[in-house]
Amino acid sequence: MATFALIHGGGGTSWTWRPLETCLRGRGHRTVAVDLPLDDPDAGLIDHADHVVADVLKNVGHLDGLVVVGHSWGGFVAPVVCHRTRAELLVLLAGMVPTPGEAPADWWEATGFGMVDIDDPIAQFMHDVPADLAAEALRHGRDHAEKALVEPWPLDRWPDVPTRYLLCRDDRWFPPEFVRPMVRERLGVEPDEIGGSHSVMLSRPEELADRLIGYL
Template sequence: MNTRRANPTFVLVHGSGTSSFMWAPVQRELALIGHRSLAVDLPGHGFDAQYPVAYQAPQDLDAWAVEPSTLAGVTLRDNVDAVVDVVRRVAPHGPVVLVGASLGGTTITGVGNTVPELVDRLVYISAWSCVQRTSPVEYMREPEFADSLLAPLAPLNVGDPAALGVGRANYRTADPELLAALKAAVMADATDGQFRAFLNILQPDESLAVMTADARAQADTWGTIARTYIRLTDDRTLPVAMQDRLIAEADALTPDNPYDVHTMDTSHTGFLLRPAEVAAILDRLVV
Protein backbone atom coordinates (compact mmCIF):
# COMPACT_ATOMS: atom_id res chain seq x y z
CA MET A 1 0.00 0.00 0.00
CA ASN A 2 1.31 3.44 -0.94
CA THR A 3 2.34 5.41 2.17
CA ARG A 4 3.45 8.79 0.81
CA ARG A 5 2.09 11.61 2.97
CA ALA A 6 3.69 15.03 2.43
CA ASN A 7 2.03 17.83 0.48
CA PRO A 8 -1.02 16.03 -0.91
CA THR A 9 -3.19 17.23 -3.76
CA PHE A 10 -6.91 16.62 -3.28
CA VAL A 11 -8.47 15.82 -6.66
CA LEU A 12 -12.22 16.40 -6.37
CA VAL A 13 -14.72 14.64 -8.65
CA HIS A 14 -18.32 15.83 -8.86
CA GLY A 15 -21.51 13.80 -9.13
CA SER A 16 -24.44 13.72 -11.52
CA GLY A 17 -25.65 17.00 -12.99
CA THR A 18 -22.95 19.05 -11.32
CA SER A 19 -19.44 20.24 -12.09
CA SER A 20 -16.24 21.49 -10.51
CA PHE A 21 -18.20 24.57 -9.38
CA MET A 22 -19.83 22.57 -6.55
CA TRP A 23 -16.48 22.10 -4.82
CA ALA A 24 -15.70 25.82 -4.34
CA PRO A 25 -16.64 25.91 -0.62
CA VAL A 26 -14.54 22.82 0.16
CA GLN A 27 -11.60 24.12 -1.87
CA ARG A 28 -11.73 27.40 0.03
CA GLU A 29 -11.53 25.60 3.37
CA LEU A 30 -8.76 23.31 2.18
CA ALA A 31 -6.74 26.33 1.05
CA LEU A 32 -7.24 28.02 4.41
CA ILE A 33 -5.60 25.08 6.17
CA GLY A 34 -2.77 24.86 3.66
CA HIS A 35 -3.82 22.17 1.18
CA ARG A 36 -3.72 22.04 -2.62
CA SER A 37 -6.85 20.93 -4.41
CA LEU A 38 -7.99 20.52 -7.98
CA ALA A 39 -11.67 20.16 -8.91
CA VAL A 40 -12.24 18.25 -12.13
CA ASP A 41 -14.91 18.84 -14.76
CA LEU A 42 -15.85 15.47 -16.20
CA PRO A 43 -16.39 15.39 -19.99
CA GLY A 44 -19.36 17.51 -21.02
CA HIS A 45 -19.59 19.32 -17.67
CA GLY A 46 -18.66 22.77 -16.41
CA PHE A 47 -18.21 25.25 -19.25
CA ASP A 48 -18.64 22.37 -21.70
CA ALA A 49 -22.16 21.73 -20.42
CA GLN A 50 -25.15 22.08 -22.72
CA TYR A 51 -27.80 24.67 -21.84
CA PRO A 52 -30.15 24.90 -24.85
CA VAL A 53 -32.18 28.03 -25.44
CA ALA A 54 -35.29 25.90 -24.87
CA TYR A 55 -34.10 25.32 -21.29
CA GLN A 56 -33.92 29.06 -20.58
CA ALA A 57 -36.82 31.26 -19.49
CA PRO A 58 -39.40 31.22 -20.95
CA GLN A 59 -38.90 27.51 -21.46
CA ASP A 60 -39.99 25.50 -24.48
CA LEU A 61 -40.30 22.04 -22.95
CA ASP A 62 -41.59 20.41 -26.15
CA ALA A 63 -38.54 21.56 -28.10
CA TRP A 64 -36.16 20.73 -25.27
CA ALA A 65 -37.61 17.21 -24.93
CA VAL A 66 -36.18 16.27 -28.34
CA GLU A 67 -33.00 18.37 -28.31
CA PRO A 68 -30.02 16.02 -28.90
CA SER A 69 -27.64 15.86 -25.95
CA THR A 70 -23.89 16.33 -26.17
CA LEU A 71 -23.57 13.91 -23.24
CA ALA A 72 -25.33 11.04 -25.02
CA GLY A 73 -22.07 9.49 -26.19
CA VAL A 74 -20.07 10.01 -23.00
CA THR A 75 -19.14 6.79 -21.19
CA LEU A 76 -17.78 5.93 -17.77
CA ARG A 77 -14.49 5.07 -19.48
CA ASP A 78 -14.36 8.64 -20.82
CA ASN A 79 -14.79 9.97 -17.29
CA VAL A 80 -12.16 7.63 -15.89
CA ASP A 81 -9.67 8.48 -18.63
CA ALA A 82 -10.14 12.20 -18.01
CA VAL A 83 -9.39 11.85 -14.31
CA VAL A 84 -6.50 9.43 -14.89
CA ASP A 85 -4.94 12.14 -17.05
CA VAL A 86 -5.32 14.65 -14.22
CA VAL A 87 -3.87 12.21 -11.67
CA ARG A 88 -0.86 11.49 -13.89
CA ARG A 89 -0.16 15.22 -14.12
CA VAL A 90 -0.44 15.98 -10.40
CA ALA A 91 1.19 12.80 -9.01
CA PRO A 92 4.78 14.03 -9.61
CA HIS A 93 4.09 16.86 -7.14
CA GLY A 94 3.20 14.59 -4.22
CA PRO A 95 0.51 12.27 -2.88
CA VAL A 96 -2.88 12.19 -4.56
CA VAL A 97 -6.09 11.95 -2.54
CA LEU A 98 -8.97 11.28 -4.92
CA VAL A 99 -12.36 12.41 -3.62
CA GLY A 100 -15.68 11.54 -5.26
CA ALA A 101 -19.23 12.55 -4.37
CA SER A 102 -22.37 10.64 -5.35
CA LEU A 103 -22.09 9.34 -8.95
CA GLY A 104 -18.47 10.56 -8.96
CA GLY A 105 -17.73 7.46 -6.92
CA THR A 106 -17.97 5.32 -10.04
CA THR A 107 -15.27 7.42 -11.69
CA ILE A 108 -12.83 7.33 -8.79
CA THR A 109 -13.34 3.57 -8.51
CA GLY A 110 -12.41 3.27 -12.18
CA VAL A 111 -9.31 5.38 -11.60
CA GLY A 112 -8.34 3.16 -8.68
CA ASN A 113 -8.80 0.10 -10.89
CA THR A 114 -6.59 1.69 -13.57
CA VAL A 115 -3.69 3.46 -11.84
CA PRO A 116 -3.62 2.30 -8.20
CA GLU A 117 0.08 3.13 -7.96
CA LEU A 118 -0.69 6.83 -8.48
CA VAL A 119 -3.47 7.20 -5.89
CA ASP A 120 -2.65 7.39 -2.19
CA ARG A 121 -6.21 7.42 -0.89
CA LEU A 122 -9.75 7.23 -2.22
CA VAL A 123 -12.47 9.20 -0.42
CA TYR A 124 -16.17 8.57 -1.08
CA ILE A 125 -18.65 11.18 0.14
CA SER A 126 -22.00 9.38 0.09
CA ALA A 127 -20.80 8.01 -3.23
CA TRP A 128 -21.35 4.86 -5.23
CA SER A 129 -18.62 2.25 -4.75
CA CYS A 130 -19.98 -0.79 -6.53
CA VAL A 131 -18.88 -4.31 -5.58
CA GLN A 132 -21.68 -6.90 -5.74
CA ARG A 133 -23.84 -5.11 -8.32
CA THR A 134 -22.41 -3.62 -11.50
CA SER A 135 -23.87 -0.11 -11.41
CA PRO A 136 -25.81 2.43 -9.37
CA VAL A 137 -28.92 1.63 -11.41
CA GLU A 138 -28.73 -2.01 -10.30
CA TYR A 139 -28.29 -1.02 -6.66
CA MET A 140 -31.34 1.23 -6.91
CA ARG A 141 -33.49 -1.91 -7.16
CA GLU A 142 -32.23 -3.21 -3.80
CA PRO A 143 -34.09 -2.93 -0.44
CA GLU A 144 -31.49 -0.57 1.04
CA PHE A 145 -32.52 2.03 -1.52
CA ALA A 146 -36.17 2.04 -0.45
CA ASP A 147 -35.88 5.22 1.64
CA SER A 148 -34.62 7.28 -1.29
CA LEU A 149 -36.85 10.21 -2.24
CA LEU A 150 -35.82 10.18 -5.90
CA ALA A 151 -38.91 8.32 -7.15
CA PRO A 152 -41.36 11.22 -6.61
CA LEU A 153 -39.09 13.37 -8.81
CA ALA A 154 -40.10 11.54 -12.01
CA PRO A 155 -42.20 14.54 -13.19
CA LEU A 156 -38.99 16.59 -13.17
CA ASN A 157 -37.73 14.58 -16.16
CA VAL A 158 -38.08 15.87 -19.70
CA GLY A 159 -37.97 13.76 -22.85
CA ASP A 160 -37.42 10.04 -23.34
CA PRO A 161 -34.14 8.94 -21.71
CA ALA A 162 -33.83 5.92 -24.00
CA ALA A 163 -34.09 8.11 -27.10
CA LEU A 164 -31.90 10.90 -25.73
CA GLY A 165 -29.24 8.72 -24.11
CA VAL A 166 -29.40 10.92 -21.01
CA GLY A 167 -31.51 11.63 -18.02
CA ARG A 168 -32.77 15.20 -18.45
CA ALA A 169 -34.04 17.08 -15.39
CA ASN A 170 -35.73 20.47 -15.45
CA TYR A 171 -33.97 22.19 -12.56
CA ARG A 172 -35.54 25.48 -13.67
CA THR A 173 -39.07 24.33 -12.94
CA ALA A 174 -41.29 26.78 -11.07
CA ASP A 175 -43.58 24.02 -9.76
CA PRO A 176 -43.55 24.53 -5.97
CA GLU A 177 -44.40 20.89 -5.21
CA LEU A 178 -41.59 19.59 -7.41
CA LEU A 179 -39.13 22.05 -5.92
CA ALA A 180 -40.11 21.02 -2.39
CA ALA A 181 -39.71 17.34 -3.30
CA LEU A 182 -36.32 17.99 -4.89
CA LYS A 183 -35.11 19.88 -1.85
CA ALA A 184 -36.28 17.08 0.45
CA ALA A 185 -34.37 14.56 -1.65
CA VAL A 186 -31.05 16.33 -2.13
CA MET A 187 -30.58 19.28 0.26
CA ALA A 188 -33.22 19.25 2.98
CA ASP A 189 -30.97 21.00 5.50
CA ALA A 190 -30.50 24.10 3.32
CA THR A 191 -32.50 27.29 3.45
CA ASP A 192 -34.71 27.86 0.43
CA GLY A 193 -32.25 30.49 -0.77
CA GLN A 194 -29.27 28.17 -0.44
CA PHE A 195 -31.18 25.43 -2.24
CA ARG A 196 -32.06 27.70 -5.19
CA ALA A 197 -28.43 28.86 -5.38
CA PHE A 198 -27.37 25.21 -5.62
CA LEU A 199 -29.93 24.53 -8.35
CA ASN A 200 -28.41 27.29 -10.43
CA ILE A 201 -25.05 25.50 -10.69
CA LEU A 202 -26.65 22.28 -11.91
CA GLN A 203 -26.77 21.14 -15.51
CA PRO A 204 -29.82 19.24 -16.72
CA ASP A 205 -28.37 16.26 -18.60
CA GLU A 206 -26.45 13.23 -17.35
CA SER A 207 -25.29 10.29 -19.46
CA LEU A 208 -27.22 7.04 -19.06
CA ALA A 209 -24.12 5.17 -20.19
CA VAL A 210 -22.26 6.45 -17.13
CA MET A 211 -25.04 5.49 -14.73
CA THR A 212 -25.44 1.96 -16.14
CA ALA A 213 -21.80 0.99 -16.88
CA ASP A 214 -20.00 -1.75 -14.99
CA ALA A 215 -18.34 0.20 -12.18
CA ARG A 216 -17.26 -2.64 -9.88
CA ALA A 217 -14.11 -2.34 -7.81
CA GLN A 218 -11.26 -4.78 -8.40
CA ALA A 219 -9.61 -6.25 -5.32
CA ASP A 220 -6.11 -6.51 -6.82
CA THR A 221 -5.93 -2.86 -7.91
CA TRP A 222 -8.54 -0.61 -6.32
CA GLY A 223 -8.46 -2.82 -3.24
CA THR A 224 -4.82 -2.00 -2.52
CA ILE A 225 -5.49 1.73 -2.04
CA ALA A 226 -6.26 3.21 1.38
CA ARG A 227 -9.87 4.38 1.38
CA THR A 228 -12.28 6.49 3.38
CA TYR A 229 -16.06 6.72 3.34
CA ILE A 230 -17.91 9.79 4.65
CA ARG A 231 -21.42 8.65 5.56
CA LEU A 232 -24.21 11.21 5.39
CA THR A 233 -26.91 10.05 7.78
CA ASP A 234 -29.68 12.41 6.60
CA ASP A 235 -29.17 11.53 2.93
CA ARG A 236 -32.45 10.82 1.14
CA THR A 237 -30.90 10.47 -2.31
CA LEU A 238 -28.45 7.67 -1.50
CA PRO A 239 -29.85 6.45 1.84
CA VAL A 240 -27.49 5.68 4.68
CA ALA A 241 -28.62 2.03 4.62
CA MET A 242 -27.27 1.78 1.08
CA GLN A 243 -24.10 3.65 2.03
CA ASP A 244 -23.55 1.11 4.80
CA ARG A 245 -24.12 -1.77 2.40
CA LEU A 246 -21.54 -0.36 -0.01
CA ILE A 247 -19.04 -0.04 2.84
CA ALA A 248 -19.71 -3.59 4.05
CA GLU A 249 -19.37 -5.08 0.57
CA ALA A 250 -16.06 -3.33 -0.04
CA ASP A 251 -14.72 -4.37 3.35
CA ALA A 252 -15.67 -8.00 2.61
CA LEU A 253 -13.85 -7.75 -0.74
CA THR A 254 -10.63 -6.55 0.92
CA PRO A 255 -10.86 -7.40 4.65
CA ASP A 256 -7.24 -6.45 5.25
CA ASN A 257 -7.89 -2.95 3.87
CA PRO A 258 -11.26 -1.75 5.21
CA TYR A 259 -12.81 1.68 4.86
CA ASP A 260 -11.88 4.38 7.35
CA VAL A 261 -15.41 5.63 8.09
CA HIS A 262 -16.52 9.12 9.12
CA THR A 263 -20.07 10.40 9.61
CA MET A 264 -21.84 13.71 9.09
CA ASP A 265 -25.52 14.32 9.90
CA THR A 266 -26.36 16.04 6.65
CA SER A 267 -28.19 15.54 3.35
CA HIS A 268 -26.83 14.30 0.03
CA THR A 269 -25.41 17.69 -0.95
CA GLY A 270 -25.72 19.39 2.44
CA PHE A 271 -22.07 18.63 3.17
CA LEU A 272 -21.28 21.53 0.83
CA LEU A 273 -22.90 23.84 3.39
CA ARG A 274 -20.45 22.58 6.06
CA PRO A 275 -17.20 22.71 4.11
CA ALA A 276 -14.97 23.33 7.12
CA GLU A 277 -16.04 19.97 8.57
CA VAL A 278 -15.35 18.21 5.29
CA ALA A 279 -11.93 19.87 5.02
CA ALA A 280 -11.12 18.89 8.62
CA ILE A 281 -11.87 15.22 7.84
CA LEU A 282 -9.71 15.35 4.72
CA ASP A 283 -6.93 17.07 6.63
CA ARG A 284 -6.83 14.30 9.22
CA LEU A 285 -6.43 11.66 6.51
CA VAL A 286 -2.97 12.88 5.54
CA VAL A 287 -1.41 13.47 8.96
Protein backbone atom coordinates in the same frame (compact mmCIF):
# COMPACT_ATOMS: atom_id res chain seq x y z
CA MET B 1 0.63 19.21 1.28
CA ALA B 2 -1.88 16.87 -0.35
CA THR B 3 -3.68 17.15 -3.67
CA PHE B 4 -7.41 16.46 -3.41
CA ALA B 5 -9.06 15.32 -6.65
CA LEU B 6 -12.75 16.09 -6.11
CA ILE B 7 -15.27 14.14 -8.20
CA HIS B 8 -18.87 15.31 -8.14
CA GLY B 9 -21.97 13.14 -8.36
CA GLY B 10 -24.57 12.59 -11.05
CA GLY B 11 -26.02 15.77 -12.51
CA GLY B 12 -23.42 17.89 -10.70
CA THR B 13 -20.48 20.10 -11.60
CA SER B 14 -17.19 21.19 -10.10
CA TRP B 15 -19.04 24.24 -8.74
CA THR B 16 -20.40 22.01 -5.97
CA TRP B 17 -16.93 21.79 -4.42
CA ARG B 18 -16.10 25.52 -4.28
CA PRO B 19 -16.75 26.06 -0.54
CA LEU B 20 -14.74 22.95 0.33
CA GLU B 21 -11.92 23.97 -2.00
CA THR B 22 -11.67 27.31 -0.20
CA CYS B 23 -11.33 25.48 3.12
CA LEU B 24 -8.77 22.95 1.90
CA ARG B 25 -6.65 25.56 0.13
CA GLY B 26 -6.79 27.76 3.20
CA ARG B 27 -5.16 24.90 5.07
CA GLY B 28 -2.33 24.66 2.55
CA HIS B 29 -3.56 21.86 0.28
CA ARG B 30 -4.15 21.71 -3.46
CA THR B 31 -7.51 20.89 -5.00
CA VAL B 32 -8.61 19.85 -8.47
CA ALA B 33 -12.39 19.82 -8.87
CA VAL B 34 -13.35 18.27 -12.17
CA ASP B 35 -16.35 18.73 -14.45
CA LEU B 36 -17.10 15.19 -15.57
CA PRO B 37 -18.30 14.82 -19.18
CA LEU B 38 -21.74 13.76 -17.98
CA ASP B 39 -23.60 15.05 -21.02
CA ASP B 40 -21.24 13.48 -23.58
CA PRO B 41 -23.14 10.55 -25.14
CA ASP B 42 -19.85 8.86 -26.10
CA ALA B 43 -18.22 9.06 -22.65
CA GLY B 44 -18.10 5.87 -20.59
CA LEU B 45 -16.77 5.31 -17.09
CA ILE B 46 -13.15 5.01 -18.24
CA ASP B 47 -13.54 8.25 -20.20
CA HIS B 48 -14.78 9.96 -17.06
CA ALA B 49 -11.79 8.68 -15.11
CA ASP B 50 -9.38 9.75 -17.86
CA HIS B 51 -10.95 13.21 -17.75
CA VAL B 52 -10.08 13.45 -14.06
CA VAL B 53 -6.52 12.23 -14.67
CA ALA B 54 -6.03 14.78 -17.46
CA ASP B 55 -7.29 17.61 -15.26
CA VAL B 56 -4.95 16.64 -12.43
CA LEU B 57 -1.97 16.51 -14.79
CA LYS B 58 -2.93 19.86 -16.30
CA ASN B 59 -3.27 21.59 -12.92
CA VAL B 60 -0.65 19.79 -10.81
CA GLY B 61 1.78 18.25 -13.30
CA HIS B 62 2.01 14.80 -11.70
CA LEU B 63 -0.15 12.03 -10.26
CA ASP B 64 1.67 11.39 -6.98
CA GLY B 65 0.12 11.72 -3.55
CA LEU B 66 -3.48 12.06 -4.69
CA VAL B 67 -6.43 11.95 -2.33
CA VAL B 68 -9.36 10.99 -4.55
CA VAL B 69 -12.78 11.99 -3.21
CA GLY B 70 -15.87 10.63 -4.95
CA HIS B 71 -19.33 11.93 -4.05
CA SER B 72 -22.53 9.96 -4.71
CA TRP B 73 -22.46 8.69 -8.33
CA GLY B 74 -18.80 9.73 -8.40
CA GLY B 75 -18.20 6.54 -6.43
CA PHE B 76 -18.28 4.71 -9.76
CA VAL B 77 -15.54 6.93 -11.16
CA ALA B 78 -13.22 7.52 -8.19
CA PRO B 79 -11.88 3.92 -7.88
CA VAL B 80 -11.11 3.87 -11.61
CA VAL B 81 -9.12 7.09 -11.14
CA CYS B 82 -7.18 5.41 -8.33
CA HIS B 83 -6.46 2.44 -10.59
CA ARG B 84 -4.99 4.79 -13.22
CA THR B 85 -2.92 6.96 -10.86
CA ARG B 86 -0.65 6.70 -7.84
CA ALA B 87 -3.35 7.69 -5.38
CA GLU B 88 -2.56 7.46 -1.68
CA LEU B 89 -6.13 7.52 -0.40
CA LEU B 90 -9.68 7.06 -1.69
CA VAL B 91 -12.58 8.65 0.17
CA LEU B 92 -16.17 7.92 -0.80
CA LEU B 93 -18.43 10.70 0.42
CA ALA B 94 -22.02 9.43 0.55
CA GLY B 95 -20.86 7.45 -2.47
CA MET B 96 -22.15 4.53 -4.49
CA VAL B 97 -19.91 1.48 -4.01
CA PRO B 98 -19.70 -0.59 -7.23
CA THR B 99 -18.76 -4.22 -7.70
CA PRO B 100 -16.95 -5.64 -10.77
CA GLY B 101 -19.15 -5.73 -13.85
CA GLU B 102 -22.01 -3.83 -12.23
CA ALA B 103 -23.56 -0.97 -14.19
CA PRO B 104 -24.63 2.15 -12.28
CA ALA B 105 -28.19 1.60 -13.50
CA ASP B 106 -28.19 -1.84 -11.86
CA TRP B 107 -26.72 -0.68 -8.57
CA TRP B 108 -30.03 0.50 -7.13
CA GLU B 109 -31.74 -2.88 -7.30
CA ALA B 110 -28.59 -4.83 -6.43
CA THR B 111 -28.12 -2.91 -3.18
CA GLY B 112 -31.79 -2.90 -2.20
CA PHE B 113 -31.96 0.87 -2.41
CA GLY B 114 -35.41 2.18 -1.54
CA MET B 115 -36.28 5.43 -3.31
CA VAL B 116 -37.11 8.24 -0.91
CA ASP B 117 -40.33 9.85 -2.08
CA ILE B 118 -39.55 13.56 -1.76
CA ASP B 119 -40.59 15.73 -4.71
CA ASP B 120 -38.54 18.81 -3.79
CA PRO B 121 -34.86 18.31 -4.74
CA ILE B 122 -33.74 20.87 -2.17
CA ALA B 123 -35.65 19.07 0.58
CA GLN B 124 -34.18 15.77 -0.58
CA PHE B 125 -30.55 16.65 -1.21
CA MET B 126 -29.86 20.07 0.38
CA HIS B 127 -32.27 20.62 3.26
CA ASP B 128 -29.51 22.10 5.45
CA VAL B 129 -27.87 24.23 2.74
CA PRO B 130 -28.51 28.01 2.84
CA ALA B 131 -31.42 28.82 0.52
CA ASP B 132 -29.47 31.03 -1.90
CA LEU B 133 -26.68 28.46 -2.18
CA ALA B 134 -29.14 25.61 -2.74
CA ALA B 135 -30.91 27.58 -5.47
CA GLU B 136 -27.59 28.27 -7.16
CA ALA B 137 -26.69 24.57 -6.97
CA LEU B 138 -29.90 23.69 -8.82
CA ARG B 139 -29.00 26.18 -11.55
CA HIS B 140 -25.72 24.32 -12.06
CA GLY B 141 -27.41 20.94 -12.51
CA ARG B 142 -26.84 18.95 -15.71
CA ASP B 143 -28.39 16.07 -17.61
CA HIS B 144 -26.67 12.70 -17.63
CA ALA B 145 -26.02 10.83 -20.89
CA GLU B 146 -26.88 7.15 -20.91
CA LYS B 147 -23.60 5.39 -21.73
CA ALA B 148 -21.90 5.93 -18.36
CA LEU B 149 -25.07 4.79 -16.61
CA VAL B 150 -25.51 1.46 -18.35
CA GLU B 151 -22.01 0.16 -19.08
CA PRO B 152 -20.41 -2.24 -16.55
CA TRP B 153 -17.93 -0.96 -13.99
CA PRO B 154 -14.60 -1.74 -15.70
CA LEU B 155 -12.41 -2.93 -12.80
CA ASP B 156 -12.13 -6.59 -11.84
CA ARG B 157 -11.38 -5.74 -8.20
CA TRP B 158 -11.22 -2.79 -5.84
CA PRO B 159 -8.03 -0.74 -6.34
CA ASP B 160 -5.16 -1.42 -3.96
CA VAL B 161 -5.42 1.89 -2.11
CA PRO B 162 -6.56 2.69 1.44
CA THR B 163 -10.27 3.46 1.31
CA ARG B 164 -12.49 5.37 3.73
CA TYR B 165 -16.23 5.85 3.55
CA LEU B 166 -17.86 8.94 5.03
CA LEU B 167 -21.63 8.84 5.31
CA CYS B 168 -23.84 11.81 6.12
CA ARG B 169 -26.05 11.21 9.13
CA ASP B 170 -28.82 13.57 7.93
CA ASP B 171 -28.78 12.31 4.32
CA ARG B 172 -32.32 11.83 3.00
CA TRP B 173 -31.14 10.32 -0.30
CA PHE B 174 -28.70 7.73 1.05
CA PRO B 175 -29.94 7.39 4.64
CA PRO B 176 -27.51 5.89 7.18
CA GLU B 177 -29.64 2.79 7.76
CA PHE B 178 -29.17 1.94 4.07
CA VAL B 179 -25.53 2.98 3.77
CA ARG B 180 -24.06 1.18 6.79
CA PRO B 181 -24.86 -2.41 5.72
CA MET B 182 -24.14 -1.62 2.06
CA VAL B 183 -20.63 -0.39 2.93
CA ARG B 184 -19.92 -3.29 5.29
CA GLU B 185 -20.95 -5.82 2.65
CA ARG B 186 -19.22 -4.23 -0.33
CA LEU B 187 -16.08 -2.71 1.20
CA GLY B 188 -15.71 -4.74 4.37
CA VAL B 189 -15.20 -1.59 6.45
CA GLU B 190 -17.19 0.37 8.97
CA PRO B 191 -18.23 3.74 7.52
CA ASP B 192 -17.27 6.95 9.27
CA GLU B 193 -20.00 9.51 9.90
CA ILE B 194 -20.46 13.26 9.64
CA GLY B 195 -23.53 15.36 10.28
CA GLY B 196 -25.24 16.94 7.30
CA SER B 197 -27.27 16.26 4.19
CA HIS B 198 -26.26 14.61 0.93
CA SER B 199 -24.74 17.99 -0.02
CA VAL B 200 -22.51 18.29 3.04
CA MET B 201 -19.79 19.96 0.97
CA LEU B 202 -22.15 22.95 0.68
CA SER B 203 -23.66 22.88 4.16
CA ARG B 204 -20.59 22.04 6.29
CA PRO B 205 -17.44 22.67 4.22
CA GLU B 206 -15.23 23.54 7.21
CA GLU B 207 -16.17 20.40 9.08
CA LEU B 208 -15.79 18.28 5.96
CA ALA B 209 -12.34 19.75 5.28
CA ASP B 210 -11.30 18.86 8.82
CA ARG B 211 -12.47 15.28 8.33
CA LEU B 212 -10.69 14.86 4.99
CA ILE B 213 -7.45 16.32 6.31
CA GLY B 214 -7.75 14.08 9.34
CA TYR B 215 -7.52 11.07 7.03
CA LEU B 216 -4.05 12.07 5.80
